[in-house]
Amino acid sequence: MASPLILVVEDEPAVRDMIALTLEQADYEWVSAGDVPEARCRLADARPDLVLLDWMLPGQHSGLDFARQMRREELTRDLPVILLTARDAEDDKVRGLDVGADDYVTKPFSPRELLARIKALLRRSGQADGGAVVSIGGLTLDATSHRVLAGDENVALGPTEFKLLSFFIHHPDRVYSRDQLLDRVWGSNVYIDDRTVDVHVRRLRKALAPHGCDRLIQTVRGVGYRFSEQS
Amino acid sequence: MASPLILVVEDEPAVRDMIALTLEQADYEWVSAGDVPEARCRLADARPDLVLLDWMLPGQHSGLDFARQMRREELTRDLPVILLTARDAEDDKVRGLDVGADDYVTKPFSPRELLARIKALLRRSGQADGGAVVSIGGLTLDATSHRVLAGDENVALGPTEFKLLSFFIHHPDRVYSRDQLLDRVWGSNVYIDDRTVDVHVRRLRKALAPHGCDRLIQTVRGVGYRFSEQS
DNA sequence: TAGCCGCATTACAACTATATGACAGCACGC
């Protein structure tokens, strides 16, 4: 496999160079962008495997908007994003997770920490498409054969339920609001009601219940849903 | 932290003993397995922090399959794996890293080299954890999964209690008046009675009490409340 | 020691969020 390509979106040249050096030493390929429009181009032409995104960017478009937009586009929806935030900005972290960043690193950060998170994230997401088979808590989803097994029994799911479960199983132990789920499972141009998510969750649970796997989909009241093996 | 537990998967008793001795001298805990089925059991019951995996194992299941399977299971996906390759087989190394091994050691290897790699890997994987996780006094709050753990037990909280605890845990060792708490937890423009804070503090304490963590929320008479590890 | 004040505790009724079941519109294959 070729070494992963990482897109660095950061306006300060000094920080960018530092990151670039770190990446090179760890044998990653990289491209960089200094603002959001440029980042869009790189995204389209270079097709990176992961994005390092500075929270504070010049121009009217913040990193937040960029991240949100990425989540809406089919092509970039599953791209792992690591947010670079200033220390002490608890709000930023929360909002960052809201728009779907997968992880964040607070500045200033050590090269080692950055690499560790990149590696962890790449491994997780690489497993997601490459392996095509993922198992959690007795549930097995095989993307290739488009099949779901609970234990060794087949589970019949409709298309939307399958996509929903697929998203959940690839992003476990994390809450997603109904809006986020609509963005990431249904896709961009949807005028669909929040409550519809409830219904599909319900259908998914119903299908999983005979196998005892419905417990994996957990309601987080006031927030959304979570897929997790733990209670 | 307790000393890390290492699972040694190796069929040759002589090599296994040598490794075990090395580990013991470095003050690591260890368990061992001679084949893949046994390794699975140890993985499930002992929950090791790192796996030393021999590439050449008896039986139809190779180390490669085992490693791949580990990457599929949620519980073991992020477990660091060091591969022990028999010969200087470049192919094996490549394939090993492909399935997600984090490092490899070529036999014969020196105890010192083995220990160095174990140490480095444990350090890295330890750092890769938790971005949005804060722990104080046995309490762990994970914003990402929107979960609270006391020790390793789940604590059920309502939305407001969660927000309150989240604020406290991010601002420890400092008194806050009821008005301040209303501002920062409930939001600015609320016309809510001071006494309501008492009730929510009470509810939070009640939820934490079974785990002994209620002592962290302290009343400062005439002033307000404080969250602190010290009494 | 009586009385006051601040906090703890409990109960409760309004309110809100989620679960559930039913339904009509579609798309698709036959």
Add this chain to the structure above:
DNA sequence: GCGTGCTGTCATATAGTTGTAATGCGGCTA
């Protein structure tokens, strides 16, 4: 064209959460 299965919406049921108020308790002060 006709079933069949899937989707999104709605109405209703259920369950969990919230702020308030009543009451109890203990310490502090006069």
